[in-house]
Amino acid sequence: xxxxxxxxxxxxxxxxxKRYGADEVVAGIDFEVQAGECFGLLGPNGAGKTTTLKLAxxxxxxxxGTIRLLDRPVPQEAREARQRVGVVPQFDNLDPDFTxxxxxxxxxxxxxxxxxxxxxxxxxxxxxxxxxxxGTGKIQALSGGMKRRLTLARALVxxxxxxxxxxxxxxxxxxxxxxxxxxxxxxxxxxxxxLLTTHFMEEAERLCSRLVIMDHGRIIALGSPRELISxxxxxxxxxxxxxxxxxxxxAARKLAGRVEIAGETAFCYATDEEPLVASLKSHPQLIxxxxxxxxxxxxxxxxxxxxxx
Amino acid sequence: MxxxxxxxxxxxxxxxxxxxxxxxxxxxLAIPSMLGNLADPMIFLFGLGYGLGAMMPAVQGVPYIAFLxxxxxxxxxxxxxxxEAMYSAFSRMHQQKTWEGILNAPILLEDVVLxxxxxATTKATLSGVCILAVVTVLGFAxxxxxxxxxxxxxxxxxxxAALGLAMNALAPNxxxxxxxFTLVITPTSLISGVFFPIDQLxxxxxxxxxxxPLYHAVALARPLMFGEWPQDxxxxxxxxxxxxAVGFYVALVLTRRRLLK
Numbered sequence: 001x002x003x004x005x006x007x008x009x010x011x012x013x014x015x016x017x018k019r020y021g022a023d024e025v026v027a028g029i030d031f032e033v034q035a036g037e038c039f040g041l042l043g044p045n046g047a048g049k050t051t052t053l054k055l056a057x058x059x060x061x062x063x064x065g066t067i068r069l070l071d072r073p074v075p076q077e078a079r080e081a082r083q084r085v086g087v088v089p090q091f092d093n094l095d096p097d098f099t100x101x102x103x104x105x106x107x108x109x110x111x112x113x114x115x116x117x118x119x120x121x122x123x124x125x126x127x128x129x130x131x132x133x134x135g136t137g138k139i140q141a142l143s144g145g146m147k148r149r150l151t152l153a154r155a156l157v158x159x160x161x162x163x164x165x166x167x168x169x170x171x172x173x174x175x176x177x178x179x180x181x182x183x184x185x186x187x188x189x190x191x192x193x194x195l196l197t198t199h200f201m202e203e204a205e206r207l208c209s210r211l212v213i214m215d216h217g218r219i220i221a222l223g224s225p226r227e228l229i230s231x232x233x234x235x236x237x238x239x240x241x242x243x244x245x246x247x248x249x250x251a252a253r254k255l256a257g258r259v260e261i262a263g264e265t266a267f268c269y270a271t272d273e274e275p276l277v278a279s280l281k282s283h284p285q286l287i288x289x290x291x292x293x294x295x296x297x298x299x300x301x302x303x304x305x306x307x308x309x
Numbered sequence: 310m311x312x313x314x315x316x317x318x319x320x321x322x323x324x325x326x327x328x329x330x331x332x333x334x335x336x337x338l339a340i341p342s343m344l345g346n347l348a349d350p351m352i353f354l355f356g357l358g359y360g361l362g363a364m365m366p367a368v369q370g371v372p373y374i375a376f377l378x379x380x381x382x383x384x385x386x387x388x389x390x391x392x393e394a395m396y397s398a399f400s401r402m403h404q405q406k407t408w409e410g411i412l413n414a415p416i417l418l419e420d421v422v423l424x425x426x427x428x429a430t431t432k433a434t435l436s437g438v439c440i441l442a443v444v445t446v447l448g449f450a451x452x453x454x455x456x457x458x459x460x461x462x463x464x465x466x467x468x469x470a471a472l473g474l475a476m477n478a479l480a481p482n483x484x485x486x487x488x489x490f491t492l493v494i495t496p497t498s499l500i501s502g503v504f505f506p507i508d509q510l511x512x513x514x515x516x517x518x519x520x521x522p523l524y525h526a527v528a529l530a531r532p533l534m535f536g537e538w539p540q541d542x543x544x545x546x547x548x549x550x551x552x553x554a555v556g557f558y559v560a561l562v563l564t565r566r567r568l569l570k
Contacts, residue, residue, distance in 0.1 A: 020570075057413065059412060059413070059569070060569055060570065061313055061569065075313075079415045079416070079417055080415065082413070082414065082415040083415040087413035087414075089406075089409060089410065089413065091406065093405065093406035093407060093409055093410040094410075095330075095334070095405070095407060095410075096405060097334045097337060097338075098333070098334070102333065106326075106329075106330050106333065107410070107414065109326045109329065109330075110323075110326050110411055110414035110415065110416050111414055111415060112323075112415070158414075
């Protein structure tokens with residue numbers, strides 16, 4: 001757990017519930033985000049991540065529970081709290097009629113910023129977005145990654161203490177995704193508190209100091225990525241597929257802590273992988289991959305392998 | 310929850326930010342937008358005014374085109390306000406998610422809805438004023454009370470922008486707006502005295518006309534454009550004021566129900 005020097009609580013949520021019709025989308029969750037940390041909300045589609053973000057911003061009303069954001073009660077004083085918050089929505093909603101600079105300028109006004117303040121920040125923000133020379137260009141001419149970085153830069157126009165990000169890299173190619181990750185690390189170094197939702201385990205593992213895994217509106221695990229891996233899963237994974245893998249997997253149950261069969265692959269989780277690898281030597285038709293356990297293994301163990309749509 | 314849904318709007322000057330955002334977009338498209346807004350009423354005014362007017366005796370003591378001018382100024386204001394508050398606001402609310410972006414900033418929904426109301430009224434006023442200027446310069450209206458027409462045009466814009474925003478909050482898609490045009494706006498423009506005096510209509514239609522703000526706007530605009538001071542001014546001002554105020558509140562509650570659920 002990484003706490004900043006002050007250890008101040010930026011966001012606290014207790015007993016939070018939100019129902020849509022018969023569906024309880026957020027079913028009683030509690031967590032706290034400390035100043036300076038990158039906190040992740042992980043979960044499959046429909047787990048309640050986006051609803052939790054919207055509740056914390058005071059954009060929708062909870063059915064029960066209390067929320068405090070930057071020492072203000074939400075939703076009662078959400079507007080005042082949002083003065084010091086930046087938001088990156090799940091889908092870019094940049095103004096298509098404006099240039100990149102105009103997008104930043106108009107957005108700065110919503111925070112009541114003075115013209116001179118905004119104009120001084122625009123070059124820095126364009127540089128942060130990696131589009132320093134495209135400020136006067138049309139938004140439509142920007143690539144998906146550029147638009148995403150501009151959306152991130154727009155969320156920083158008011159120099160916020162906390163940045164909420166709803167799936168910041170969904171839909172981006174690997175190069176664009178890595179560039180966003182670098183920018184988020186820069187924000188962490190600058191002392192910003194980050195709260196992000198994602199279903200990319202790699203993203204959470206790289207960026208988040210702490211995270212919760214949500215499913216069906218509940219928090220089912222909380223901790224740092226390392227803590228969660230060591231607590232919930234054996235450190236080694238051997239994935240096996242190929243003709244006759246099921247027969248081999250049955251025999252391997254004695255050698256592994258846990259064997260899970262999903263479709264055409266056997267996932268063997270073990271503290272010591274040596275016996276498994278040795279036994280595979282006598283089955284040359286089987287293809288295997290030995291790797292360290294990661295957050296995705298924890299995630300799949302806790303939320304299951306069923307599709308969520 | 311219900312208390313927040315029906316709470317009176319917490320009004321502030323923050324609506325100006327939304328108004329300025331729309332102004333900046335409009336400035337980029339001002340010429341085609343102005344032409345679009347003006348061409349239609351002008352074609353009606355001169356087409357009907359000269360074409361139909363040539364076959365008609367004087368109406369209320371003036372050539373038909375001068376009679377029609379009073380109605381066209383306020384009905385084109387109504388159309389401009391309605392279009393902006395429905396199609397354009399719907400694009401920003403639903404298609405482009407512009408409102409969603411704004412609401413993530415320290416801005417309340419009432420700021421957004423009020424900003425859209427004032428913006429639609431601004432565009433509608435521009436449309437009404439342009440037509441007024443043209444007919445006054447061409448001599449179809451007396452310049453005597455021309456400044457008194459400005460509040461009439463603004464109120465007409467506010468009333469129909471508020472109604473349009475309420476429709477916007479209810480609309481599942483763009484097609485929905487056709488019902489409102491067909492069932493409300495078109496009949497309103499026909500029974501409110503824009504094209505012909507309504508004393509020849511059945512009493513029930515005259516009553517329906519009196520319940521809508523356009524009739525009252527016409528009752529003020531036409532005498533003013535003839536250079537005469539209108540009668541029952543307070544009543545004719547009160548109806549659009551009530552439509553604007555109640556309409557804004559209803560639009561806000563409906564939009565809250567749509568977006569803040």
